[in-house]
Amino acid sequence: MRKIRLGKTDMMVTQLGLGGIPIQRLTEEAAVKVVSRCLDLGINFIDTAHLYTNSEERIGKAVKGRRGDVFLASKSPSLTPSKVGKHLRTSLKRLGVDYIDLYQFHQVADLKALNKVLAPGGPFSVLEEAREAGKIRHIGITTHQIDVAKAAVNTGRFETVMFPFNFVTWEPADELLPLTREHDVGFIAMKPLAGGMLDRVDLAFKYLFQFPDVLLIPGIEKTAEIEEIVQLLEGAAEITPAEQEEIARERKLLGRRFCRRCDYCQPCVQGIKISTVMAFPSFVKRQVPEFYLSGIMAEIMERVRLCSRCGECEMRCPYHLPIRDMIARNLRLYEKEKRKHNM
Helix, strand or coil, X not given: CCEEECHHHCCEEXXXXXXXXXXXXXXXXXXXXXXXXXXXXXXXXXXXXXXXXXHHHHHHHHHCCCHHHCEEEEEECCCCHHHHHHHHHHHHHHHCCCCEEEEEECCCCCHHHHHHHHCCCCHHHHHHHHHHCCCEEEEEEECCCHHHHHHHHHHCCCCEEEEECECCECHHHXXXXXXXXXXXXXXXXXXXXXXXXXXXXXXXHHHHCCCCCEEECCECCCHHHHHHHHHHHHCCCCCCHHHHHHHHHHHHHHCCCCCCCCCCCCCCCCCCCHHHHHCHHHHHHHCCHHHHCCHHHXXXXXXXXXXXXXXXXXXXXXXXXXXXXXXXXXXXXXXXXXHHCCC
């Protein structure tokens, strides 16, 4: 598999990596199998995080005995020096390793938070000490806000930046990628399928393969998924005019206000599964009525009626979506569809 240099880290990583979120939903055996299959296919970069419940432990089991074949990345969401240090120690223990190749500040929400990370004696200094002690080798940052990403790159202190990048979140191609190249900062692309909103896997990755110095980390839940993407990478070709038109249609359909299913809005005090509710229009477009108007899906939509409009979800949303209004609108669509299909 083709390898790329990940900026000033000098790590030669495969252009295709593995995102460690979906394996949380699997049994431990199935999760280890997925990670092992990725390694067997030649993938040598795996990303996880302190927040990803059992992901680190499962990855640790899969890479045992194969540590030299893989670069491991993890993250801490904390802005408190002591907690960042604690999270790092926990990650090392969970992964069962002596060092982590790339440790990142997770989901830095705004410029104020970035300043806290870099403050004298703050969280960044903790990771610098860990790097000097050999506990980590490189320091990166992840964010969903492009102004934060650009500011972080311009500081010259981070070796990598992770940011959403796909053909409906294409701004990084014009605004962020040239900056990372200028500063020799490795670019890691999360959400290549826009959090599951893009159905055309082939088109999504064909678009991203145009950027040969970007590391892609799709979240993988089934071995067949990574096998399909590897095949696409090996057979990558230029995007055709017809495919360009399809991309334009998808961009128009989704617009800018759509849920990336990152679930940072959770937990909801009323138990509403916000990201699923936000995806309801796509279910209407792509699924049969029995799927989205009955059973578990109906239970999920009915629960929207309990929304107290407290606004906590919107305060957590990294994309500043008007969640309360959007789920109320989707509830109205659900009711309309029930009337339409007499269900």
